Amino acid sequence: MSSLAERQPRELREMIHNNEFILPTAGMAKGYVQGNLAIVPKALAYDFLLFAQRNPKPCPILDVTDVGSPEPKRVAPGADLRFEIPKYRVYQNGVLTAEVTDIAAYWRDDLVAFLLGCSFTFESALLNAGLPVRHIEQNCNVPMYLTDIDCVPAGAFHGRMVVSMRPMPASQVVRAVQITSRFPAVHGAPVHIGDPAVIGIRDIMKPDFGDSVTIHPGETPVFWACGVTPQAVAMTVKPEIMITHSPGHMFICDIRDEELAAL
Amino acid sequence: MSSLAERQPRELREMIHNNEFILPTAGMAKGYVQGNLAIVPKALAYDFLLFAQRNPKPCPILDVTDVGSPEPKRVAPGADLRFEIPKYRVYQNGVLTAEVTDIAAYWRDDLVAFLLGCSFTFESALLNAGLPVRHIEQNCNVPMYLTDIDCVPAGAFHGRMVVSMRPMPASQVVRAVQITSRFPAVHGAPVHIGDPAVIGIRDIMKPDFGDSVTIHPGETPVFWACGVTPQAVAMTVKPEIMITHSPGHMFICDIRDEELAAL
The missing domain is CATH 3.30.2040.10 (PSTPO5379-like domain)
Incomplete structure (x- = not known):
């Protein structure tokens, strides 16, 4: 793992895209931000965004993609959220139906991806x-x-x-x-x-x-x-589709931890 | 004005509701937060909320009402944004069409009110x-x-x-x-x-x-x-309807300035 700690986010995301490893990302790309993923249909995105805005401590937003776009432009321009997370969970109507290493087969033009800060x-x-x-x-x-x-x-x-x-x-x-x-x-x-x-x-x-x-x-x-x-709150409304990262398998951003410091 | 500086937000809002004064609110309710108002139809609310989330320095959100509700529950529970601002501006298709002391005649079930922090x-x-x-x-x-x-x-x-x-x-x-x-x-x-x-x-x-x-x-x-x-950005898309406060005539919140301090 020590070598993965020294790698740049972009390199690691490319390795993940190519399935060179399928591992929890803790400790990788030391000094860089990692994010939680939650993907919901546009029809739910306003309520989800508002919920996050009203509850910033549990739901700190790092980035929101444009509708139908898998690119998190603000935290990792050029990245593709369909491939660059080691493992995803797909929930349909509130039920976990698949755990996969990419979500190309599930992607739709009406999906919005949220990246949320992690501890x-x-x-x-x-x-x-x-x-x-x-x-x-x-x-x-x-x-x-x-x-x-x-x-x-x-x-x-x-x-x-x-x-x-x-x-x-x-x-x-x-x-x-x-x-x-x-x-x-x-x-x-x-x-x-x-x-x-x-x-x-x-x-x-x-x-x-x-x-x-x-x-x-x-x-x-x-x-x-x-x-x-x-994620727990979103699941209670049993969205037709919701996709998250698998626990511990986060998205590695191009921004540094210290860039998030308020002071 | 000095007596208005010492009044509580709730009292001032009641006086405003009753049109006891129609004045800029600078200096009123010393120590309490005042907010900018922007009301848009639900159809535009997601983009507006996302714009604010992506641009927190110019667009710091204090509160967002539920769709169709004029009550800013988080910053002034019980208040009614249709009446408790001294003066409003109504824009239709990007054109200023009215300056009024209440907006009851314009309120609709699909409107969402945003209160944004002010300097x-x-x-x-x-x-x-x-x-x-x-x-x-x-x-x-x-x-x-x-x-x-x-x-x-x-x-x-x-x-x-x-x-x-x-x-x-x-x-x-x-x-x-x-x-x-x-x-x-x-x-x-x-x-x-x-x-x-x-x-x-x-x-x-x-x-x-x-x-x-x-x-x-x-x-x-x-x-x-x-x-x-x-407001300037929202106006460029010429919303069918958009309602704001008149410059300087802000909404007086129940929360104190110091409650907004990050530290």
């Missing part, structure tokens, strides 16, 4: 500052929880926020807030610090998605809005 | 920090210029950015950047500092909109993206 960017910033990221230390998936925090509804879309959790030593909690506040385009500052029950989480050791991680004595759980939220 | 919020922050705001000192309108900076197009909408200019003493330019960077929801950091020619402005003393202001020796012109941009 890799702020996790890099936390690690660069010497703060722990437990699920990376433990080599597992980040723990994610369904909360009782209602998202602001938009048209057909409504639902509760999903959050991810990273334990921080008490002395580093403030620093974690400061560091992630610089990155509003990738979930930004935490949504909650401390007692999980306050946001409707019953058992911190039993995440709804991902894996549980160790919380050491003296550590405080810190919760960030999670990019799983928009 | 009053960051100007308060500049003044609070002791920085000059020349057009307020000179009691005139802010100078605005059409630049050669292309906005990112979205569907039917494309055009160039309009900027406003405030001269700053050279020693205060950095501070002006810092202060306004805290407020990305109301145009945020400047888009340009210094030589007007770099962004296509020929004569700084001849603004395209508003009034010219004095630039003292040793002062640097500082340019911010301006909320006139989205």
Whole structure:
């Protein structure tokens, strides 16, 4: 993997296009932004865009393609979202019907692709500052929880926020807030610090998605809005068709993490 | 006006609803956010929302109403955008056809209202920090210029950015950047500092909109993206109907300026 960490986004996307590897993209193209994918028909795109606009913490938009175009012009001009993600999931009427390495067969003139910020960017910033990221230390998936925090509804879309959790030593909690506040385009500052029950989480050791991680004595759980939220919410309306990346298999953008920093 | 400065937003909106005054709202409800209004039919709303999302500096969205609803639920729950702005402009097929104190006669079930951040919020922050705001000192309108900076197009909408200019003493330019960077929801950091020619402005003393202001020796012109941009861009497609506030006659929100601060 270390060689993939040093590759440029464009090279990696070409390798992915050619199916030279089908792997989760964590750690690839160090310093560059990776994005979550959600493709919906134009008929749903307004509600989806408005939902994201009203809920910027769980749904930070990096790019929206023109109707029928698979090119994310702002974050990777020239790229083709039909081929340059290692693995996709296709949902039809809310049911997962295929997991594929390209979506050429599913593409239509009325589809709109959304790229949403992912936590890799702020996790890099936390690690660069010497703060722990437990699920990376433990080599597992980040723990994610369904909360009782209602998202602001938009048209057909409504639902509760999903959050991810990273334990921080008490002395580093403030620093974690400061560091992630610089990155509003990738979930930004935490949504909650401390007692999980306050946001409707019953058992911190039993995440709804991902894996549980160790919380050491003296550590405080810190919760960030999670990019799983928009996909989960969109799925509740059972769109005729919706295509996402497979978990962990993200789109690698040409923009750098630091370009997303607000300051 | 000083008594209006101390009034609560809700009281002022009720007075406006009852036509107790028809005045520009600058200085009213001190500390509270004021917003620009743009109402378009649902058929144009997706492109308008996407244009705003792609151009957040000139088009910072504060709220978007549900289709057919005149209530800006997030910034002023219970308010009615048909009555609670002192003066409106109605454009039909790109032509100004009416200036009215309420828009009940024009309201339709397919209209969507956008409230966009305005510069009053960051100007308060500049003044609070002791920085000059020349057009307020000179009691005139802010100078605005059409630049050669292309906005990112979205569907039917494309055009160039309009900027406003405030001269700053050279020693205060950095501070002006810092202060306004805290407020990305109301145009945020400047888009340009210094030589007007770099962004296509020929004569700084001849603004395209508003009034010219004095630039003292040793002062640097500082340019911010301006909320006139989205209205100007939307007008180029000559929507069947589009309704805006009359210049300076803004919507007074229930949220405070400081609630919009990113940090």
